[in-house]
Amino acid sequence: MQGFLSRLKALIRKETRQMLRDRSNLAVGLALPLALILLFGYGLSFDVKNAPIAVVQEDHSVIARNAIAGLQGSPYLAPIWVGDMPTAEQKMRAGEFDAIVRVPIDFSRRFSNGQAQIQLILNGGDSSTASAIEGYVAGALATYAQHQVDRSGNKISNSGGITIVQRMWFNEASNSSWYLVPGLIALVMTLIGAFLTSLLIAREWERGTFESLFVTPVRPFELMLAKLAPYIVVGAIDLGMCLLAAHFLFEVPMRGSLLVVVLASMLYLGVSLLLGLLISGRTRNQFEASQLALLVSFMPAMMLSGLVFDVRNMPTAVQVVSQILPATHFMGLIKTLFLAGNDWSTIVEKSLILVLYIVVLGVATTRTLRKKLD
Incomplete structure (x- = not known):
């Protein structure tokens, strides 16, 4: 030894x-x-921050403006207003935008009937980024609808939507x-x-x-x-x-x-x-x-x-x-x-x-x- x-x-x-x-x-x-x-x-990093998205607002009503207001102020999205769809599509093909949010001209009329729709076009070149942006945009748009439900005092919206309470384990900060x-x-x-x-x-x-x-x-x-x-x-x-x-x-x-x-x-x-x-x-x-x-x-x-x-x-x-x-x-x-x-x-x-x-x-x-x- x-x-x-x-x-x-x-x-x-x-x-x-x-x-x-x-x-x-x-x-x-x-x-x-x-x-x-x-x-x-x-x-x-796999996080998406300040993703450039084009916003084509064909309906300029107060309801339409309030509906997409949640896109602003988010650290994940950088919305830029574009005048028309052809311009937005051309810029997304050139790689300037990761997504296009289009508010149709009849949005406010259909919203009162519970049938409003907003078109979201994603750049699928990077599928993970596209999925993340889809979630961020959907969350921002859902916020306004939920506010309207809360203001009306109804637990269920006119469109019969369901509120999902999400909780993430182990990485709650995402x-x-x-x-x-x-x-x-x-x-x-x-x-x-x-x-x-x-x-x-x-x-x-x-x-x-x-x-x-x-x-x-x-x-x-x-x-x-x-x-x-x-x-x-x-x-x-x-x-x-x-x-x-x-x-x-x-x-x-x-x-x-x-x-x-x-x-x-x-x-x-x-x-x-x-x-x-x-x-x-x-x-x-x-x-x-x-x-x-x-x-x-x-x-x-x-x-x-x-x-x-x-x-x-x-x-x-x-x-x-x-x-x-x-x-x-x-x-x-x-x-x-x-x-x-x-x-x-x-x-x-x-x-x-x-x-x-x-x-x-x-x-x-x-x-x-x-x-x-x-």
Whole structure:
């Protein structure tokens, strides 16, 4: 035991010095996660704000003006009044408007009969934006109708409308940052873990320094722990930056236990580190290792884990592939902890899966670090 600890201490000291001398690795490990936090938190958003819409008001009555008054003053819509439909259609084809709201000339007459209609034409080039605008416009127009019902004292409008009381769980602010920022932790852990450690063994093979370990009593398991130790510290620093940014910059609620969030994140960091080290030991070439790490870890974590796209909407074959990825399980776990709270069935299930990945990858990695040249 004494020999194990002394060898491990010497190896960790050596790996730490080597990491600190490599300025590029430190830049990737510390500066790039900070850039990702700012980019995803501020630059990437699924929210629609100040969407330009054309308003063609053919009926200039007081009722018509009041009906569309709710379109103004909304942070989501930027209405612009246009004189006629041909002009509005031409400008929407040119990309100047995302939608057209047309108030027909007989709106006020039909409104008194409970049969009023307003035409909404949406630019379907971006379906998510079109759906959001449809909801905002419908909500703004429904406000006036509800006011009229309240003023008349009737519980049901002339058109027999039904009032829907909506309530959104887990993201009551309907803010995409609440959805993206927790997933960013998985992305940062993947980047730091898989990409940086994928270069470690490959670099030593290229420089010819790995063979010098063959004449030492160092064992593969000890070497693996020493390689991982400095980057666990870097990953912990990055995790701290992510948590601080989530709380102070983006005001994302953390409804689960902070301790569980940290422990789950460190488990996933271990998975990513071991995956990168396994790739490095297999390829023995820095260029191949870095490209392979991006292909099998970072890109799948970005596209297939549920960070951007809902896994349930993917084809069955892609869903099966996504369930093989450790990032998919961690993504579901971290979002549950942030937005829903301590769902212990999910925590235990996903944590056990991550532990299984650590065991499998750890055994595979030690086999790649055996003292042999072939």
